[in-house]
Amino acid sequence: MFGVFGISEAASAAGATVDVTLHKKKMDEFPTKEIQNTGEEMSEFDQYKALPGVEFTAWDITTDFYKKLDVELAKLPENHSDAEYDAAVKKVKQEFKLADANNAISKGTKTTDKDGLATFEDLEERDAGGIYKVYLFDETEKEGVTAGAYPLFLILPALKEDGTPIKDIHLYPKNKVKPEDIDKEIVDENGKPITAPTEGRYDYEVGKEIYYRATFTIPSQIGDELIGEDGSKQTRYSKLNFTDAVDKTGVKFESISKITADDQEIDLTEFQKHGTISLKNTESNYDKDQFAGFEIVMNLNNATNKNDDPNYQISRATADYLKNYAGQKLAIYYAVSLTDDTPVDESVENSFTVDLNHDNSQEDEVQTVVDPPVVTTGGRKFIKVDSKELDQGLAGAEFVVIKTEGSEEYFLKIEAKTRTWVKVVGDDYTDAKIFTSKDDGTFEVTGLTYGDYSLREITAPNGYSKLEDDFDFTISKDSYTDEAAQLKIANVTKGGFLPSTGGTGIIAFLIIGMGLMTYAYIRYRKLNQDV
Template sequence: MTSIPSLRRMARMAMAAVTASMLLATMAATASAEQTTPALGDTITLTAGGSNSLNGPDFRVARLAGFTIDGTAVTVAVEPAAKDAVIASLPGKDDGAGVADDYREATDGDPITWLARQGDAKDSPAWRIFAERMAATDLIAGTAPTTGTPTTGDDGTISKVVFDGLTPGLYMLIDANTAAEGTTKSSPILVGTAITGATPPIGNADGTVEVKNQRLAIDKSIIEDGGQTQTADRSVGDTVDYRIATQIPDTSKYANDADNPYMFRVEDTLSKGQRFNDDLTVESSADGTAWTPVPSDAWTAETSSPADGTVATVITIDLSSWTYTQGRNGMAGGAVRISYSATLTDDAVIDGAGNTNGVTLTYSNDPATNQTGRITPPDTRVYTHGFRFTKTGSDGTTPLKGATFTLYAGEGFTDADKYRRADKPDMDVTATSGDDGVVAFTGLAAGTYWVKETGVPDGYRDLDVRFKVTIDADHGSAARIRFDRVASLGDSLVKPSGDGSTLIVANVEHLTQLPLTGSVGTTMFVVAALLLAAGGIILALISKRQRNALD
């Protein structure tokens, strides 16, 4: 057993592959009259940092070295069963760890003591290399998981796990839990049981370590009026601006080579009815406020074919290499966002479940193996609507084919008031009745529209039929439609149902077939009244002349 002569504060292993605190560096203090006898604890407590939650209570707990008290000194000695694995994991002079010479058992004594002399654990690459190698040994892989005692909140999150009844010493703990969605497994942990009463005190030697399981999230949103939303109304031909946002993880503990490639890949799926506009950009920000474009050669994007909206389109954005580099170079915890647009096409779903856009992030979540996890947030949905009515003959029941109607966005019914699709600004939007007399306008956002009959079948009268349509969106089901008359010569032919939800538009071959209601009926009564009044005046004049003649 070897006494370590000085304190190096190996209390924290806050570097690649070592998540938490490490007790060790030097475990003894020089004796003095004021010193007390140290006490050794037998527990290790893992706590979740910040708002994080531990993945679970199961860890592989392997003792690498033992602590003992010799008077006022704390000494350390490698665990015999772990000795070969510990020696095999030590860094050498050719590993770029600042080690002057390779470890020699015959002359260098205890391997853990030798490692402590290679530098402060907080800053030393020697400890990083040791932790990475040790975590990959058969000794650790063959250690059965131990279930600690968890402290669980009402929401199911685990804030603390305690392992008690341990033999005092230095331990490696490996997360044996399945990473929860949106989290990564904790990195290999080197931590010692508590030492109290040492003078001077051994920094942070309290047997407690904060485990920082990284929590990732990915959000998908529609950009509208400068804000973000999950649902939106659009007309066919309109552009929809999409944004994907996620975080840059800490990748310092991960490998990235042919055997263990690091992965950070976004897969975005546009439903049928949305045409990708091939305008994808990627930006990053250290603080979420100042955004910088990520060079296009730092990521790749592949799009399924065809991407014209006739089928679903899958866009795969691979940010693995860029994220791995940024996560090791000070950008961990920063933000990355992906932006692009799509155009709603004639293949869009009308009402119902809407036109979806889903995204999935696939990311490396285990530093030991680079196995991957997936996060899939709720889909965004774009809704579009439509309305239909029936064109009939004068009887109001016989379907009339060949009547054409034009859609307007304004009630003035001028050319400037005509509704135009965003992608076809020079084309009128019209619909013509078929054999069943049905006229349908589809692919419209919620709002108010006006309709005018602009073409009548042969033999029928053009009576300037007009009406108003209001579309009230009810996302997830059919929109509510209301038809209302607009004053015109033929408004008596516009026959909405009692609640205005359905409509029949009739037509006549002769004016005498017009119903005596509406504007035409009113006009006819006015004309008749005027004619009667005029007739009365004429009769009165004739009678007066006759009386004058008799006189």
């Protein structure tokens, strides 16, 4: 897409000038075929987004260019053809190096604005000898932007098809822009990003929905077509798949709530006419040993209209649909939730991958999110013991978990899928989850976020006094998996019931004993007398 405007004998007023506007567009790949600049605005490029911040310097290279062209023309017969002349011009452009142009004159530097435009005004059409000028627009290297293989040349005059001179010239430099990295982040229920925790892991209660947003920029040339040597047609892109996968079992996929393009919501019904959405490990097919996630497969393929027209038409329709969102940022909003089957205190990662293929490549281009957000659920282990014998576990102690917010207390209620907090009213813990110590005295609290909690004993082990105060504890990173973090909760025995020396209890025993001895003696005498 460089200016190839021929030398013309058309008259031009002395001191005449032209304005040149460069249109810089975002393209993820170079065009499949050369697009000739016309010198006028071209609707072919309207589908592409503007590329701001690219710097160009305009150079008057007239003297150096024609010196090199004269060398090439000298190799041609005197009556050379137009085709031979054009070939010589093309050769000079391909081999031209600005660094070797000793007579080049800078005409200023411009940077493309928010609309991707950089305009050089009042460039002279001719030199003092009446020769039409030749300009080169040198693009400064910019990270992530690959310019075309050859510089952008403008050989005046620029003419319309009817031979009319163009004074306001528009050129479209060829470039290839590195696609934006795909991304994934945790958001709130309204889609707003949540600040990353200092611990490095987002902590959630079991049953609470975790909202994600995964983003990918749709290729600018998603709607392009390839033309084979036999004239056959196929879509330039033959694959575009999105895959999300959780790396731990015991996680449930909730739903895809919406898909947007540049923050505008897409009609999911229409979207699914051009792609298949598959959800894994949802409520209806949940399996604690399976992995949650989703897969979106767009209906693109590599069929041509000559070898498989029905599938080509499917791919063509999908490419045309996606073309509406070319260059736009696609965002997929979805949610998962942790369950009682989710490993406690372990990092749960959720990868996001985009798999695409274009230009009949032998290998797919796979993009994967680097450092996806990590979630977890917390817990703590306890052991109920005798205060005098700390290695002696005690069974049967019953506790409820208390959380304090301001001046209010709430107890933990666990239902089939969720955890909720109910305000404490008096001593009523009817709906509370009861945690009971086992025979060895152990029990655990899991599926909670990081934070401070308390255990309130509502039933003490038999023979022991109930704790008068709540037992405070904290859930944090590794508080469940670290065996050294197990907390001991000691109870004091109420004591036995042995009678005191000299008390009424021992007198009763003595009376009973003496009575039994007297009965035995009398029985013995009676038996001897009978004999």
